Amino acid sequence: MDDETMYPIGDVARRTGLRVSAIRFYADAGVVEPSALTSAGHRLYDVEAVARLELVRTLRELGAGLEEIRRLLAGRTTLHELATAHLAVVEEEASRLRARRSVLRALVRRPVGAEQAALVHRLVSLSDEERERLVEEFWADVSEGLEENPRFVADLNAVAPRLPDEPTPGQLDAWIELASLVGDPGVRRAVRADLNERFGDGVGRLLVSPGAWDSYARGEPLLREAVAALRAGVDPDSAAGRELGERYLAWLGGMLGASFEGAASREVAERLLLLEPEVLADLEREARGPSEDDPFARYRYLVQVVDGTLAANQAELAGYAAAFTWLARALAAE
Numbered sequence: 001m002d003d004e005t006m007y008p009i010g011d012v013a014r015r016t017g018l019r020v021s022a023i024r025f026y027a028d029a030g031v032v033e034p035s036a037l038t039s040a041g042h043r044l045y046d047v048e049a050v051a052r053l054e055l056v057r058t059l060r061e062l063g064a065g066l067e068e069i070r071r072l073l074a075g076r077t078t079l080h081e082l083a084t085a086h087l088a089v090v091e092e093e094a095s096r097l098r099a100r101r102s103v104l105r106a107l108v109r110r111p112v113g114a115e116q117a118a119l120v121h122r123l124v125s126l127s128d129e130e131r132e133r134l135v136e137e138f139w140a141d142v143s144e145g146l147e148e149n150p151r152f153v154a155d156l157n158a159v160a161p162r163l164p165d166e167p168t169p170g171q172l173d174a175w176i177e178l179a180s181l182v183g184d185p186g187v188r189r190a191v192r193a194d195l196n197e198r199f200g201d202g203v204g205r206l207l208v209s210p211g212a213w214d215s216y217a218r219g220e221p222l223l224r225e226a227v228a229a230l231r232a233g234v235d236p237d238s239a240a241g242r243e244l245g246e247r248y249l250a251w252l253g254g255m256l257g258a259s260f261e262g263a264a265s266r267e268v269a270e271r272l273l274l275l276e277p278e279v280l281a282d283l284e285r286e287a288r289g290p291s292e293d294d295p296f297a298r299y300r301y302l303v304q305v306v307d308g309t310l311a312a313n314q315a316e317l318a319g320y321a322a323a324f325t326w327l328a329r330a331l332a333a334e
Helices: 009-016 020-028 047-061 066-073 079-109 114-124 128-142 150-158 169-182 185-199 202-207 210-231 239-256 263-288 295-307 310-332
Strands: 043-045
Touching (some): 009 043, 020 043, 043 047, 169 295, 185 202, 210 239, 210 310, 239 263
16 A cells, blocks of 8 residues: 555545445544545545554444544554453453353253242352352351351351353352352351351360461371372382371371370371271262252362362372371381
């Protein structure tokens, strides 16, 4: 295209993909005026005007209004500012469309009445902040009575679901069930009673005390070491295996305030050997989905389904289970 050539409106229409009527409209609206007129009054456009019209077409297709385009062409705003503002609008609209599609998919999979359809739409359309607030309110309610263990309560509150932008049917169904579960007053009463019975006093309170939490944090790296040693093929009867077993035994003794030597060490090994089959049995039950009669376990299961972390978490726990057996053999070898 020649920088000095003037193009009639028909040529400009072909070059920009705009209709002649649209080019005239933009001229009359003061968005892109012709560069010159022929003696007969026909509009002519130079290469700069054609480029501006191409930009106008692009911006209009992206949803920009005429006043925004005028400001941009007049230098009162930048293309980056305009694009940033419209990106936010487009992303918000895309989020609404994803939620609408998810609702329609859910309704197609399992037809429901008008009232249930409205509930599904409300639950799926919640923002991330609204989902987090729903879960926070649930835990604030059910953790009543456990205030003496603030770190335990804080960890409970941290287990919030994160529904992906493109949820699978299983994730969507899990979120709908989860949102209904946390909003059910009967479920809240049952979970509150269960947590207080388990962790409100006695040994249960000690198990979730700040001191116990600190001990768990110190013991987890030892379990990870045992998992890594097992995967690397380290013999538990080797010097490295026995040394790790001794460190694990020292950690356990420190946590329980006991000393494990001789027969006591072998007793710990025997108990560790029992853990792997118990953990694997629990994982198998969890993979099928805990019963609705245990809402606390059901909640944890649904959160993992929504987050898409169930398989990874189960694999990690299975690794820990195998590590318990490896540590038992390391202790028995001493």
